[in-house]
Amino acid sequence: MTRPERLLTVEEMCLHIDTYRGTVRAVDGVTFHVDQGESVGIVGESGSGKSMTALSLMRFTPLAGRFTAGSAMFQGRDLLKLSEREMRKIRGKDISMVFQDPMTFLNPLIRIGDQIGEVLVEHEGLSRRAAFNRAVEVLRQVRIPSPEDVAAQYPHQLSGGMRQRALIAMAIIGAPSLLIADEPTTALDVTVQAQIIELLRGVKEKHGLSLLMITHDLGIVAHVCDRVYVVYAGRIMEEAGVFEVFETPRHPYTTALLSSITYDEESGDGIGYIEGTVPSLIDPPEGCRFHTRCPAAMPVCRRLQPPRTRVSETQSVYCWLYEEAQDE
Ligand SMILES: Nc1ncnc2c1ncn2[C@@H]1O[C@H](COP(=O)(O)OP(=O)(O)OP(=O)(O)O)[C@@H](O)[C@H]1O
Ligand code: NI
Structure with a gap:
């Protein structure tokens, strides 16, 4: 078996944000990788640092x-x-991003086709007209009906689902090798959500790009991802192949997340929400970040950050339950 090529290697990344209330440790020592052609998920509750992790890679972080x-x-x-100038060459061309709310990224005053084509004008020196025509083609690829008409419209003239398709078109027109999608369907109707997820899957396959999917939804992970990182309060708790995460979850946090999504099955009971909330990242708990909510917490968990323990080729867990030398 040939080893897939490594596309992105993130090691011990820390993004700290200074606020008047203190320093927010939004991303606090996060290690993960994405291989060529792979679809990787980052999953966790609200406030875990998922978006900040994604935005860090694009260098769209707060000032x-x-x-x-x-x-x-x-x-x-x-x-x-990298300098801002070097980053500008990478954005849209090598790495691009799709956001939860397309309106935060689309310029309301520029025609859809011109916005989508912009990256070709900037990076490939195409004329405005040629770029616009290419944009129409890409709008067709993301299955927007009457792409010629839509390309001549402004963002507010499109429905939410169509805007998200337009944003995906914009993200892929430069043929990036990495596409980051941050909760791309959260703001959409359920039926449209499924279409957008299918579209992203198709786009990934067709263009052979790698996908980094940021989501709080394990259903999306199951549908789209090859591997997944479970994050909590700015740190990774567990990494696993997509089957492993559902079949043999190891971290108590992963187990809790899984039980929190089984409630809508037949019986409707067994609602396992995770008690409590993600702690403030200004003064996060010592030791394992999850110990304050963990049903299996031991004394060591309160004091020391758990090391990474490998449990299979693709699965590792950061938890003292799996560490031999836990009684140190
Ligand atoms: N501009 C900012 N200034 C200061 N702190 C911020 C800023 N943006 C986010 N944070 C904080 O950083 C932490 C991580 O936030 P982030 O948005 O990455 O979480 P998330 O996992 O994406 O959550 P959600 O699922 O709600 O999108 C949170 O504690 C949040 O309050
Ligand atoms: Ni987010």
């Missing part, structure tokens, strides 16, 4: 944010250290 440690190697370069 008050600082990378205090770590690296994010992409095609031989550390994304965390």
Whole structure:
């Protein structure tokens, strides 16, 4: 078996944001990777640092944010250290991103076709007209009906689902090798959600790109991802192949997340929501971040951050339950 090529390697990445209330450790020592052609999920509750992890890779982080440690190697370069000018060459061309709310990214004053074509004007030197025509083609690829008409429209003239399709068109027109999608369906109707997820899957296959899917929804992970990282309060708790995460979850947090989604099955009972909320990342718990909500917490969990324990080729867990030397 040939080893797939590594596309992105993030090691011990820390993004700290200074606020008037203190420093938010939004991403706090996160290690993960994405291989060529792979679809990787980052899943966790609200406030876990998923978006900040994604935005860090695009360097769309808040002004008050600082990378205090770590690296994010992409095609031989550390994304965390590039200048804004170098990043601009990468965005849209090598790495692109789809957001939860397309309106935060689409310019309301520019025609859809011109916005989508912009990356070709900027990076490939195409004329406005040629770029517009290519945009129409890509709008067709993402199955927008009457793409010529839509390309000439403005964002507010489109429905939410169509806007998200347009954003996906914009994300793929530059043929990036990595597409990051941050909760791309959360703001959409349920039926439209399924269509957008299917579209992303299709786009990934067709263009052979890698997908980093940020979501709180394990259903989407099951549907789209090859592997997944479970995050909590700015740290990774577990990483696993998509079957492993459902069949043999190891971390108590992963188990809790899984039980929180089984409620809508036949019986309707057994609602296992996770008690409590994600702690403030200004003054997060010592030791394992999850110990304050963990049913299996031991004294060591309160004091020391658990190391990574490998349990299979593709599964690792950061939990003292799996560490031999836990009585240190
Ligand atoms: N601009 C900002 N300034 C300061 N803190 C921020 C800022 N944006 C986010 N945070 C904080 O960073 C932490 C991580 O937030 P993030 O948005 O990455 O979480 P998330 O996992 O994406 O959650 P959600 O599922 O709600 O999108 C949170 O504690 C949040 O309050
Ligand atoms: Ni988010």
